[in-house]
Amino acid sequence: xxxxxxxxxxxxxxxxxxxxxxxxxxxxxxxxxxxxxxxxxxxxxxxxxxxxxxxxxxxxxxxxxxxxxxxxxxxxxxxxxxxxxxxxxxxxxxxxxxx
Amino acid sequence: xxxxxxxxxxxxxxxxxxxxxxxxxxxxxxxxxxxxxxxxxxxxxxxxxxxxxxxxxxxxxxxxxxxxxxxxxxxxxxxxxxxxxxxxxxxxxxxxxxxxxxxxxxxxxxxxxxxxxxxxxxxxxxxxxxxxxxxxxxxxxxxxxxxxxxxxxxxxxxxxxxxxxxxxxxxxxxxxxxxxxxxxxxxxxxxxxxxxxxxxxxxxxxxxxxxxxxxxxxxxxxxxxxxxxxxxxxxxxxxxxxxxxxxxxxxxxxxxxxxxxxxxxxxxxxxxxxxxxxxxxxxxxxxxxxxxxxxxxxxxxxxxxxxxxxxxxxxxxxxxxxxxxxxxxxxxxxxxxxxxxxxxxxxxxxxxxxxxxxxxxxxxxxxxxxxxxxxxxxxxxxxxxxxxxxxxxxxxxxxxxxxxxxxxxxxxxxxxxxxxxxxxxxxxxxxxxxxxxxxxxxxxxxxxxxxxxxxxxxxxxxxxxxxxxxxxxxxxxxxxxxxxxxxxxxxxxxxxxxxxxxxxxxxxxxxxxxxxxxxxxxxxxxxxxxxxxxxxxxxxxxxxxxxxxxxxxxxxxxxxxxxxxxxxxxxxxxxxxxxxxxxxxxxxxxxxxxxxxxxxxxxxxxxxxxxxxxxxxxxxxxxxxxxxxxxxxxxxxxxxxxxxxxxxxxxxxxxxxxxxxxxxxxxxxxxxxxxxxxxxxxxxxxxxxxxxxxxxxxxxxxxxxxxxxxxxxxxxxxxxxxxxxxxxxxxxxxxxxxxxxxxxxxxxxxxxxxxxxxxxxxxxxxxxxxxxxxxxxxxxxxxxxxxxxxxxxxxxxxxxxxxxxxxxxxxxxxxxxxxxxxxxxxxxxxxxxxxxxxxxxxxxxxxxxxxxxxxxxxxxxxxxxxxxxxxxxxxxxxxxxxxxxxxxxxxxxxxxxxx
Numbered sequence: 001x002x003x004x005x006x007x008x009x010x011x012x013x014x015x016x017x018x019x020x021x022x023x024x025x026x027x028x029x030x031x032x033x034x035x036x037x038x039x040x041x042x043x044x045x046x047x048x049x050x051x052x053x054x055x056x057x058x059x060x061x062x063x064x065x066x067x068x069x070x071x072x073x074x075x076x077x078x079x080x081x082x083x084x085x086x087x088x089x090x091x092x093x094x095x096x097x098x099x
Numbered sequence: 100x101x102x103x104x105x106x107x108x109x110x111x112x113x114x115x116x117x118x119x120x121x122x123x124x125x126x127x128x129x130x131x132x133x134x135x136x137x138x139x140x141x142x143x144x145x146x147x148x149x150x151x152x153x154x155x156x157x158x159x160x161x162x163x164x165x166x167x168x169x170x171x172x173x174x175x176x177x178x179x180x181x182x183x184x185x186x187x188x189x190x191x192x193x194x195x196x197x198x199x200x201x202x203x204x205x206x207x208x209x210x211x212x213x214x215x216x217x218x219x220x221x222x223x224x225x226x227x228x229x230x231x232x233x234x235x236x237x238x239x240x241x242x243x244x245x246x247x248x249x250x251x252x253x254x255x256x257x258x259x260x261x262x263x264x265x266x267x268x269x270x271x272x273x274x275x276x277x278x279x280x281x282x283x284x285x286x287x288x289x290x291x292x293x294x295x296x297x298x299x300x301x302x303x304x305x306x307x308x309x310x311x312x313x314x315x316x317x318x319x320x321x322x323x324x325x326x327x328x329x330x331x332x333x334x335x336x337x338x339x340x341x342x343x344x345x346x347x348x349x350x351x352x353x354x355x356x357x358x359x360x361x362x363x364x365x366x367x368x369x370x371x372x373x374x375x376x377x378x379x380x381x382x383x384x385x386x387x388x389x390x391x392x393x394x395x396x397x398x399x400x401x402x403x404x405x406x407x408x409x410x411x412x413x414x415x416x417x418x419x420x421x422x423x424x425x426x427x428x429x430x431x432x433x434x435x436x437x438x439x440x441x442x443x444x445x446x447x448x449x450x451x452x453x454x455x456x457x458x459x460x461x462x463x464x465x466x467x468x469x470x471x472x473x474x475x476x477x478x479x480x481x482x483x484x485x486x487x488x489x490x491x492x493x494x495x496x497x498x499x500x501x502x503x504x505x506x507x508x509x510x511x512x513x514x515x516x517x518x519x520x521x522x523x524x525x526x527x528x529x530x531x532x533x534x535x536x537x538x539x540x541x542x543x544x545x546x547x548x549x550x551x552x553x554x555x556x557x558x559x560x561x562x563x564x565x566x567x568x569x570x571x572x573x574x575x576x577x578x579x580x581x582x583x584x585x586x587x588x589x590x591x592x593x594x595x596x597x598x599x600x601x602x603x604x605x606x607x608x609x610x611x612x613x614x615x616x617x618x619x620x621x622x623x624x625x626x627x628x629x630x631x632x633x634x635x636x637x638x639x640x641x642x643x644x645x646x647x648x649x650x651x652x653x654x655x656x657x658x659x660x661x662x663x664x665x666x667x668x669x670x671x672x673x674x675x676x677x678x679x680x681x682x683x684x685x686x687x688x689x690x691x692x693x694x695x696x697x698x699x700x701x702x703x704x705x706x707x708x709x710x711x712x713x714x715x716x717x718x719x720x721x722x723x724x725x726x727x728x729x730x731x732x733x734x735x736x737x738x739x740x741x742x743x744x745x746x747x748x749x750x751x752x753x754x755x756x757x758x759x760x761x762x763x764x765x766x767x768x769x770x771x772x773x774x775x776x777x778x779x780x781x782x783x784x785x786x787x788x789x790x791x792x793x794x795x796x797x798x799x800x801x802x803x804x805x806x807x808x809x810x811x812x813x814x815x816x817x818x819x820x821x822x823x824x825x826x827x828x829x830x831x832x833x834x835x836x837x838x839x840x841x842x843x844x845x846x847x848x849x850x851x852x853x854x855x856x857x858x859x860x861x862x863x864x865x866x867x868x869x870x871x872x873x874x875x876x877x878x879x880x881x882x883x884x885x886x887x888x889x890x891x892x893x894x895x896x897x898x899x900x901x902x903x904x905x906x907x908x909x910x911x912x913x914x915x916x917x918x919x920x921x922x923x924x925x926x927x928x929x930x931x932x933x934x935x936x937x938x939x940x941x942x943x944x945x946x947x948x949x950x951x952x953x954x955x956x957x958x959x960x961x962x963x964x965x966x967x968x969x970x971x972x973x974x975x976x977x978x979x980x981x982x983x984x985x986x987x988x989x990x991x992x993x994x995x996x997x998x
Contacts, residue, residue, distance in 0.1 A: 014119055015126040034150025037120065038158040045162055058126070063119045 001082070003039060004048065004067060004075040011066035013056060014040060040065060048074050116159055120152050170512070174519035182523070188492060189524070192485045195886060196528025196575060197535060199481035202474040202879075204532055204568045205539035210471055211563060212364060212556050214464045216454060219358045221297030222400075223453035227407060229254060229264070229397040233445025236438065237393040238386060241268060242458055242698065245393035247386075248374060251289060253421065254397060260410040262402055263295035266395035267456075269366050271853075272380055273659040275343040276330060279849050280660060285320075285344075286361055286368035287377050287395070293321075293355070295400050296362070302327070303338035303353030310373040314387055317373045318349040324357040326369035344372060346661030347379040362398070364556065365459025365547070382658035390425060396456045411449045418447040438782060463547065466868050469949055473624060473879050478575065480620045480886050483613045485579040487890045489521060490610050491897065514584035521580025522573065529572030533560060536568070546871035582609055607901075610894045611930055617887035618934025619941070621880075622971050626942050627949065628873075628880035629963040634954045635873040638866055641955075643695060643800035644807070646732035647858035649685070651835055654693065654823045654853040655843070664820070670846060671822050675724070677842045683828050683835050688727035691821035692720075692801075695858075695865045699802045704811060706767055707788035708776035714767060719801050719810045720780075722819035727812070728758075728796050730827045736761065738774055738794030745793075746816025753817060758794040763809040778811065803865050805954050825858075832857055872952060884971070888978040895927055895982040903989055911991035919987040920980075927979030931972055939964070 006012065006020050017040070018033050043049045048071035056062035067075070124145050131141035149155060160169065182189040217223040230244045239245060251266035267288045274283040290311035298305065301324055310317040320342060322331070331337055340351045349372070360367045372380050374395065377387045386392030401410055422443055454460065500513055540558040547556070655674075657667035671689065678687050692700050701717035725741040728734075738758070747753030757778055764773050773795065779788035790813070798807045815821050828835035836855070843852060856864075863870070899906075906919055914922075946958025956963065 013122070015123045018123070033123075033148045034155055035158075037116075037123075037155050038162055041116075041159045041162045056122075058129075060122065060125075061118070062122050063115065 001078045003043065004071060007049065007065055007067045008072065008075055011064045013062040013064050116156060120155065171519060174516050175523055178520040178523045188488065192488055192524050193527045193531060195481040195484050196525055197531035198882065199478035200529045200532030200568060200571055200575060201535035201539060203478050203571055204536040204564060205543060206467065206471045206474050207567050208536060208540050208564050209543055210467050213460050213467060218362060218453065218455045225401045226452045227399050227401055227449045228452040228456055229399055230448045231445060232448040234441040235393055235445065236442050237391045239701065240392065240394040243461060244396045244456060246395055246397045247390050247393050248395055249388060249390050251395060251397045254399060255291065257414060257417065260402060260405050260413055261399040263291050264397060264399040265289045265291040265295045266374065266397045267292060267362065268395045269363060269368065270381055273345050273851055280343065280851055282851055282853060283369045284366060285380065286371050287374045287380055288371050289374050298359045299356045301354045301356050305353050305355060306371060306373055311375060314375050314378060317375050318347065319352045319373065320344065320349050321371040322351060322354045323360065323369050324354055327354045344380060345382060345659040362455030363457040365457050390428065398452055398456065407449055407451060414447050466872055466952055469952060470875055472948065473627060473876060476620050476624055477879050477883055480617055480883050482575050482579040483617050484886045484890050485521065485524065486582045487610055487613050487893060489579065490582060491893055517584040518580040522576035525572045525576030525579065529568050533568045536560065546867055582613065614890045614894050615930045615933040617890050618931055618971065618975065619937035621883040621887040622935055622938035622967060623941055623945065624883040625880045625967040625971055626964055628876040629967045630949065630953055630956060630958060630960065631873040631876045633956045633963060635866065635869045637955045638804045638869055641804065643804050643862060644797060645799050647862060649828050650858040651826045651828060651832065652824060652858060652861065653839065653855040655850055656822060656853055657850060660850055668820055674842060674846050678826060678839060681838050681842065683830050683838050685827040685829050686726050686730045687824060687826040688730045689724045689815055689821045690727060690823045690825060691722035691815060691819055693823045694801055695803060695861050697802055702780055703782040705779045705782060705786040705788050706776060713782045718763065719808045722813045722815045722821055724815045730825050731799065733799055734797050736795050736797060740794060741814045745814040748817035755790040756793045756814060757790040758796055758812045759792055760796050760798050760810040762798050762807055763811060764795055766809055804862060884974060888974060891927065891975055892978040892981065895979045898926060899923060899982040899986040906986050906989050907991045910989060916987040920983045923983035923986045924976065924979055927976065931975050935968055
């Protein structure tokens, strides 16, 4: 979901995604770079991402991933379910404090 | 699916991944250097963070192809490489599997076509055959499931059960399209035939209900697509052309759809004729509207929401009412009370008939299933053999496997590798088998009876067959591979690594079990072969009861070529006179019905001797000319033969006479002198027994060689006619054929000969099934024997090699050579005895399947079983003796030094 979110902003290559992940969630989530690529390929396999070789900012060819239409849809689904989950958790906490 | 596709672009994927990872590392290294790390340290950090490029690659690959698929593909590659390294092993295994799979596939192909294949019509599953169960009290024309035409018309009114009902009868006609008439297979059908089946026309129209009016009212025919194509070159103007059916002009109104070949897979008609034209299509037949003449099969299409059981129950009230009404109709009212009771007890039977109706299926499904079971057993045997080979190979490979286990391969993984081995082999075998199958099918089809009608059987490989072969190969692969795979999983690792090279004990118990099973299966096949060979040789030795050497028979049907009955009789008499006066003829005669064709003229007789009684079952009847028995070489045991006098009409000085056979005298006169007694045709009280018994002849086979039945012969002449000639000739059959053909051509060049063959050939044809079963079961038995002997030999050699040291010590301690041989043979004997013990109950259980195919021998015939067991045991002991002798020849010092 994080990868999808990052890619929904703009297409990026693997290293870029890794950096972004580190930036965004530096202290909170530790993402192992080793599991990034299997995850990317899995998402590509599922048809949520598409990839193409493009010039990167350094001038070298890099594999850029971007979201497909079904990727966008999936992101929305995941966001909703996340919102529902956190909402539910929030509710439980609120309930607790009221009593 | 996408993953499957990935397999084909694996190389590109790998490249891309490499580039991607290289880019990642380079960027990371650049960033780290930028932040102040020295380059080597930066590289190390980058690789560490990624967790090892190889690991990532592995994981990504798993995503491309699922794990097991990738492993399986690697396994297959590995197996293929290792097989190519041991070609003789591979060839043996593939060949034995190919034989098994090929034979099974061939049999399945025939069974599919003859027994299982549904008609290519709309919803064949709703077709039912409607049959009379019980005593129908009717004249019979045809073979089985016969009904009368009026019943079909009645059933067409039962609209609450059926969408439609039709009737059909297969026949052979003389058809002239332009030149000489030719014998052609035709189907006489009701007008509802095509519409009920849901068959469309390729050209013109098909028959309709309008073709079902009065007898003789609809002189039209519909051609089959193939016949139109071959005979008329697909002429577009075919509709409206006239053809001559038995010299009666009929108009072609249409051509049926190309896929439709009639409803009988064994008899494909070239054209369809309305049943109302039956008098023209079958000369001398006028029983179409007679309720007491059964000659058609009736099939119906059930309504969508009516089940077979519902229709069957629902139809009984109507049927009972019809029986009741029938008893009041003239003919039926005069039969004996007993017969009447039997008649009234009849019921109507409905059976599902999605495959149509076929006499071929009726006669051959049993032998085909028997052979199918035999091939399945053979296939299992081949599997066991390959499993045995694998085990032997497994023990040779066990160090490799142990090493792999020690290096961390899981047992499941190794097992899968071994399974991949056998699946690969099985598919190679299956492929080869599939190549062999059509050849085998063609050979099998040659065993089936052949007549004017073409059969619809083909030796093609279609998708169903491919699927079958694929499934069989897969099952074979698993069956052959599971034993070695299990074996690999069971062994303790360090014991096998510690074992001395050269004396592995791999899977010996399992191999023993396999050989025991092989021996059991082989014994079953050898017993079957013995039974079928005894049946065939028994039938051949018994013969038809007459001398077939130098005997020819042929037939003509002048009434089908436009002759009137009296003209036909004159022609036949003229031909017969010429044949008799020909130099190459020793003697000749004519019969009304052909011998050894599977059918007979059946009727009960009423006998008047000291008392009047009716035969308790049908007598087989024939009408013959004088010298018929002399021509066949059948002895007249009492009384006299017919003479010219007997064939005269009664009012011209002729007498009504009959000759019966010994079986008839035995059954109805208790062996006493029958002369002077009189018989009459039929069973009613108004039958006049006025034909005097004047002679008794030896029993001969009429319907088939298997059968000896009560027979009675009437003279050909005033009452009966016939046109089946039997000629005893001098010299070679070729010269006899030539001179007879010349005589026939001289008499009428346009007259077709319906058949022309020697009686030896006729007997061969009538014993086709027996021959097929005997030949194939012997082949299967031999093959099985070879397979299991090889298996036994392999195991025994293995045992001897393994026990060399022990045997050496025994010999050194003073054991004799003989006792050593016995020691080893004892091992083999246990396996042989075990196999026999398993096989005998199976033989007993399977006996019922083959019982109806046997003649004069029981499926549990002790002599055959004993002989088969002896053959098996002696050859098996022979195979075991070779390694045993080698064991006894072990030199003690060598054996001990061997360590």
